[in-house]
Amino acid sequence: MAPRSTGSWCTIGVEEEFLLVDAVTGSAISGAPEMVRLLTDEPAVTPEFLRYQVETATPVCAGLGEVRAELDRLRRLLVGAADQVGCLVVAVGVPPFDAPPALSAVADLPRYRELVDRFPTLLSSPGTCGCHVHVGMPSRELGVQVLSRIRPWLPQLLAVSANSPFALGRDTGWASWRHPVWSRWPTARPPEIWADTTHYDAAVRHLVDKGAAADPRGVYWHARLSPRYPTVEVRVADVGLSVDDAVLLAGLVRALVAIAVEEFREGRSAPAVPTARIAAALSAAARHGLGGPGIDVRSGEVVAQRQLFQDLLEHLRPGLDITGDTEEVERLASGLVLGGSGADRQRQMRAASATAGEFVVALAAATAASRAPELTVDGNDR
Numbered sequence: 001m002a003p004r005s006t007g008s009w010c011t012i013g014v015e016e017e018f019l020l021v022d023a024v025t026g027s028a029i030s031g032a033p034e035m036v037r038l039l040t041d042e043p044a045v046t047p048e049f050l051r052y053q054v055e056t057a058t059p060v061c062a063g064l065g066e067v068r069a070e071l072d073r074l075r076r077l078l079v080g081a082a083d084q085v086g087c088l089v090v091a092v093g094v095p096p097f098d099a100p101p102a103l104s105a106v107a108d109l110p111r112y113r114e115l116v117d118r119f120p121t122l123l124s125s126p127g128t129c130g131c132h133v134h135v136g137m138p139s140r141e142l143g144v145q146v147l148s149r150i151r152p153w154l155p156q157l158l159a160v161s162a163n164s165p166f167a168l169g170r171d172t173g174w175a176s177w178r179h180p181v182w183s184r185w186p187t188a189r190p191p192e193i194w195a196d197t198t199h200y201d202a203a204v205r206h207l208v209d210k211g212a213a214a215d216p217r218g219v220y221w222h223a224r225l226s227p228r229y230p231t232v233e234v235r236v237a238d239v240g241l242s243v244d245d246a247v248l249l250a251g252l253v254r255a256l257v258a259i260a261v262e263e264f265r266e267g268r269s270a271p272a273v274p275t276a277r278i279a280a281a282l283s284a285a286a287r288h289g290l291g292g293p294g295i296d297v298r299s300g301e302v303v304a305q306r307q308l309f310q311d312l313l314e315h316l317r318p319g320l321d322i323t324g325d326t327e328e329v330e331r332l333a334s335g336l337v338l339g340g341s342g343a344d345r346q347r348q349m350r351a352a353s354a355t356a357g358e359f360v361v362a363l364a365a366a367t368a369a370s371r372a373p374e375l376t377v378d379g380n381d382r
Helices: 032-038 064-085 110-118 120-124 140-161 178-182 197-209 243-265 275-288 305-323 326-339 342-351 356-368
Strands: 012-021 045-047 053-057 088-090 130-136 223-225 231-238 293-295 302-304
Touching: 012 064, 012 243, 012 356, 032 045, 032 053, 032 064, 045 064, 053 064, 064 088, 064 243, 064 356, 088 356, 110 120, 130 243, 140 197, 140 223, 140 231, 140 243, 140 275, 140 293, 140 305, 178 275, 231 243, 243 305, 243 326, 275 293, 275 305, 293 305, 302 305, 305 326, 342 356
Parallel strands: none
Antiparallel strands: 012 053, 012 088, 012 130, 045 053, 130 231, 223 231, 293 302
């Protein structure tokens, strides 16, 4: 279906963070500076907070096909550079095995050194890797209204994207171990309901003034107005194990934003869901991914995560019609339900691997693949 006219606001961009690991031991390797130098002509590849991390960012894209092409291109660039450096690129939310002490691995950039000085105790944890989806906004005022309307659905986005079950060589028991680790940062919280940009900006200033963030860029709400771009930025998700995972997340987020815009224009109020209930639902999503109980933030009742995901898809149907992404998102969502989240697939890979090296090689192959493995349903390849 062709998308309904949305003007120019419905553009999309995706930022992905990756780990660099040793192909034999699985340990994180501080190879990012050398990789970035090898890719100096590619501005979409940049250093991350720790030297065993690297980040990519797509350009502004008009549709999911363009997003897919860019994600695939950038992952292939990283794979080639990592091969020259002598390591593997893996798309997982936390290092699955050992990592250098964070204080010794911080990238040599002024902003990151300031974070070390301000929050030294937070560096006892390993680095985390997320996926940030940006959707273009015609105004910051509309962006604030969107944030208030998408916040109840953030737990479902986390459940869908959960991709960090292993740390220090052990299964943590969480589908997204990244979430509790990342939530140690004082501003890594669900967004509130803000009446307007004046209210929003006052909340940002308050956090900076009390020392919870160094500057507006350091306010890490799970969804926020981007401090750098005219976008709503959704930051709650783990990095996707495959390109398919990232494309699905991008499609879900864009449709969610499109629905929120329509709700505001129709005069519908933002759902008055308590922030504490959203936080509890996020913890349940991080613990179980798609495979266990979750919390319906509207009622507070315990509901199966898979049912909550189906509720999200039903909510998004009009938004997918607006963006023109119905067919692609439904295809990818069906694959996710049948094949499991990144965390589920990681656990299957680990069970099939005799050594740490075999496991990270399998993770690297999944990271580099253009599409997730085809599933078989009723005897027919889909």
